[in-house]
Amino acid sequence: MEHVTILMAFAFAAVVAGAMLVVPSLIAPRRLTPVKAQPFESGKDPIEITQGRLAVKFSTVAIFFILIDIELLFIWPWAMLYRKLGWFGFAEMLVFLGILMLGFLYIWQKGGLEWE
Amino acid sequence: MTAIADLGIAFGRVAFVMLFILNMGGLLTWVERKQSAIMQDRIGANRASIFGFRLLGLFHPLADAIKMLTKEDFMPARADRFLFQLAPFVSVFFGLVAFAAIPFGDTLRLAGREIPLQAVTLDVGVLYVFAMLSLSIYGVMMAGWASGSNFAILGGQRAAALMISAEIAIGASIMGVIMWYGSLSLQTIVRGQGDLLLGWIPAWGILVQPLGFLLFVTAGIAATRRIPFDTPESESEIIGYFVEYSGMKFGMFAMADFLETVVIAGLTTTLFLGGWQVPWLYAEGFRFPWGAELALPHLLVVLLQVGAFTVKVSLMIFVMMLVRWTLPRFRYDQAMRLGWLGLFPLSVLNIVLTGAVLLLVGGPA
Numbered sequence: 001m002e003h004v005t006i007l008m009a010f011a012f013a014a015v016v017a018g019a020m021l022v023v024p025s026l027i028a029p030r031r032l033t034p035v036k037a038q039p040f041e042s043g044k045d046p047i048e049i050t051q052g053r054l055a056v057k058f059s060t061v062a063i064f065f066i067l068i069d070i071e072l073l074f075i076w077p078w079a080m081l082y083r084k085l086g087w088f089g090f091a092e093m094l095v096f097l098g099i100l101m102l103g104f105l106y107i108w109q110k111g112g113l114e115w116e
Numbered sequence: 117m118t119a120i121a122d123l124g125i126a127f128g129r130v131a132f133v134m135l136f137i138l139n140m141g142g143l144l145t146w147v148e149r150k151q152s153a154i155m156q157d158r159i160g161a162n163r164a165s166i167f168g169f170r171l172l173g174l175f176h177p178l179a180d181a182i183k184m185l186t187k188e189d190f191m192p193a194r195a196d197r198f199l200f201q202l203a204p205f206v207s208v209f210f211g212l213v214a215f216a217a218i219p220f221g222d223t224l225r226l227a228g229r230e231i232p233l234q235a236v237t238l239d240v241g242v243l244y245v246f247a248m249l250s251l252s253i254y255g256v257m258m259a260g261w262a263s264g265s266n267f268a269i270l271g272g273q274r275a276a277a278l279m280i281s282a283e284i285a286i287g288a289s290i291m292g293v294i295m296w297y298g299s300l301s302l303q304t305i306v307r308g309q310g311d312l313l314l315g316w317i318p319a320w321g322i323l324v325q326p327l328g329f330l331l332f333v334t335a336g337i338a339a340t341r342r343i344p345f346d347t348p349e350s351e352s353e354i355i356g357y358f359v360e361y362s363g364m365k366f367g368m369f370a371m372a373d374f375l376e377t378v379v380i381a382g383l384t385t386t387l388f389l390g391g392w393q394v395p396w397l398y399a400e401g402f403r404f405p406w407g408a409e410l411a412l413p414h415l416l417v418v419l420l421q422v423g424a425f426t427v428k429v430s431l432m433i434f435v436m437m438l439v440r441w442t443l444p445r446f447r448y449d450q451a452m453r454l455g456w457l458g459l460f461p462l463s464v465l466n467i468v469l470t471g472a473v474l475l476l477v478g479g480p481a
Contacts, residue, residue: 004123005236006216008130013212016138017205017368024364028189037193039265040359049194049264058273061452065280068460072287075467076243079294082471090471097464104461113456115449 060112071100125231130216133235136426137215137382141374142177144433149176151434152441180367187363194264195360203262204361204368207255211375214248217241218382219303221392221421222399225414233392233422234303241302242294245383246287249339253279255372256341256348260357271357274448275341275348281455282345285335288463292328292470293321293387306391310398316405318395321388327466329388331459336380337436338455340373344443345451381432389428392421 039046078085078093085092107113146161150173153160161173191200218241221233238244253276260272294300297308311319322329338345349356358369385391396404397420401412412420446454 002237005126005130006238008127009134009213009216009235010209012130012134013209016134016212017208020208020364020368020371021201021205024185024187024189028186028363030190031188032190034193036190039192039194039263040267040355041265046266049266049269054273058277061277062280064456065284068284069280069287072284072291075288075291076294076300079291079467080298080300082295082474083298087475090475093471094468097468101461101464108457113453115452 057115064107064112068100068104071096125229129231129233130235133216133218133220134212136220137212137375137378140378140429140433141211141371142181144374144377145177145180145370146174147433148437148440149173151437155438155441184364184367189363189365192264192360196262196264199258199262200360201365203255203259204365204372205255206258207252207372208368208375210248210252210255211372211379214245214252214379215375215382217244217302218379218386219306219391220425221418222307224418232303233418237303238301240300242290242300242305242387245302245379246283249376249379250279250283252372252376255369256357259361259369263357263360265360267354267359268357270354271348271359274354275357278341278345278348278448278451278455279339281452282335282338282459285331285455285459285463286339288460289328289331289335289466290387291463291467292325295467295470295474296321296324302386302391306386306393309390310393312405318390318393320390320393325388325466325470327462327469329384331463331466332388333384333436335455335459336384337439338451340376340380340436342373342377342436343440344446346445347448347451350445377433377436378429381429381436384432385425385428389432390424391428392425394420394424397421 039049074096075093078089082089149161152158161176162170164170164173164175164179166175191197216235217238219232219234224231224233234241236244256275256279257272260269260275263269293305297305299305299308305321309318309320313319313323317323341348349358358366361369396402397412397417399414399417401417402408402410404410
């Protein structure tokens with residue numbers, strides 16, 4: 001019962017966003033020509049559409065993100081209980097963050113974060 | 117009967133928050149133009165008029181909406197029909213719901229009821245807001261991929277990589293706030309900011325976490341993909357993931373940008389600027405540190421709190437717009453480098469510093 005407001009917020013947002021999609025499709029003009037339907041490329045005909053093929057840099061960044069974001073997940077509960085954990089918790093987290101930053105330094109030194 | 121009344125109140129809370137963020141987002145289209153005009157010594161948007169009344173150009177958001185709704189709404193030949201339509205929907209949807217967990221006031225007591233002034237009362241409000249903010253990445257990626265255009269897919273990839281980099285910094289930079297106030301509930305964090313340091317300074321997040329504040333705001337601006345971090349759009353190079361969108365669908369992406377700005381401003385207010393707290397204002401009225409007291413009726417206190425929240429959010433948006441019109445765009449490698457080699461290590465340092473200070477000084481219990 002208490003969390004019914006989440007559903008209400010979702011419904012409200014869905015109605016607003018849905019209306020923005022539906023209303024133009026009812027009242028906006030449609031005069032599609034083959035030229036208009038071409039992909040935009042500053043007036044040239046596109047040679048090839050690279051759908052689905054990514055520069056490898058983006059994939060490596062995504063992998064680093066998953067690695068470090070999961071490490072961060074472990075810090076959330078620790079941060080919440082920090083006052084109860086005291087010096088023991090502090091030392092534990094120093095070890096954890098130390099290992100995390102070692103890995104981060106390794107990525108950095110290997111040039112994983114360079115964009116040439 | 118009470119169940120219906122409860123549902124009505126719940127709906128009222130949700131409607132208030134949703135209309136708040138929708139109106140803020142709509143107004144921002146005007147603020148952005150007018151503020152840039154003032155900063156650049158121009159007159160700015162002032163043409164739209166109703167019966168000759170121009171009202172400082174405040175009718176422009178209305179004129180924009182009418183224009184976008186009636187523009188041709190076409191789909192390029194190579195587009196993925198379903199995802200192409202879904203992408204703007206996802207962007208706007210998650211921009212809207214993210215704001216719902218942010219408290220805009222304390223508890224309102226009315227006719228024997230206790231109404232929390234927060235649309236979604238969650239114990240893990242921080243996680244909810246971050247989850248919703250992260251999901252809005254999908255709208256951008258889908259738009260880039262589904263458009264079937266080289267520029268669009270490049271913009272989508274850039275946006276995704278930039279947003280996940282910003283997200284790491286966002287997550288790490290607020291850890292200090294959570295350590296200090298010891299809660300993931302946004303309402304509890306705001307209440308904690310009502311404590312006093314040294315007997316007279318309000319313990320707002322910006323005072324106990326100055327480094328965290330700077331890191332969070334920087335990463336927050338990066339997450340909204342606005343100048344100086346607008347490399348996914350960079351209209352002078354690749355135009356961006358929405359290059360193939362027209363009419364209201366393009367308007368929805370523009371709007372999602374503004375909604376995210378409001379969400380980041382609201383989150384900054386809640387975590388660092390005391391949320392709805394007014395200095396030295398308690399449930400019974402003002403209690404000044406020099407001994408004076410001023411009793412206020414309950415409704416007035418609540419109104420002051422909601423007003424304070426609105427003013428703080430507007431101020432934060434104003435600052436973000438100042439940054440937007442002051443700095444030039446970063447190069448893409450500079451933006452990524454700032455996120456990974458600047459913001460992230462500093463955030464980790466902030467966690468360690470906060471931990472040491474908390475143990476040495478103790479802080480408020």
